[in-house]
Amino acid sequence: MAAATAPSSNRPVRKIIAQNKKARHDFLVVDTYECGIVLMGTEVKSLRLGRASLVDGFATIDDGEVYLHNVHIPEYAFGSWTNHTPRRVRKLLLHKGEILRLVGKIKESGLTLVPLSLYFVEGKVKVEIALAKGKKTYDKRQDLAKRDADREISRVLGRRAKGRTD
16 A cells, blocks of 8 residues: 655645635736734634635735735634634735835735635645736626636537547
């Protein structure tokens, strides 16, 4: 019996807690950043249970620091009076150079910061934020049409590879 092998790359394994699938539909992602997040103990325990929502989340830069707003981490069921408020503002941890680069890009081109995913890497909670530009309605329709066309093409090619022509 063969032993289980580790992934061939040296990258640490991500255990995804929550994803914001709607963000990729509503925004054109220009660049992504992985950053740490300042959390309370009960928030981490709640995240270990796999409970969080990034749907209405966004990030702002105030006084040279990045803050995450409207991310819902429910209260920990077994917490006491030390429990956290579910939608509090949380500080994100980025290098000074990254923050300065973000400030420049946001001011010059009207981009926004949107959280894409929340995950564990080596026991630490990380947030993937995207520098994104809002899509217009017609852009969303074009993306849906392109995705449907690609799906149909792969379906036909799959049938042809199996020798079916029906």
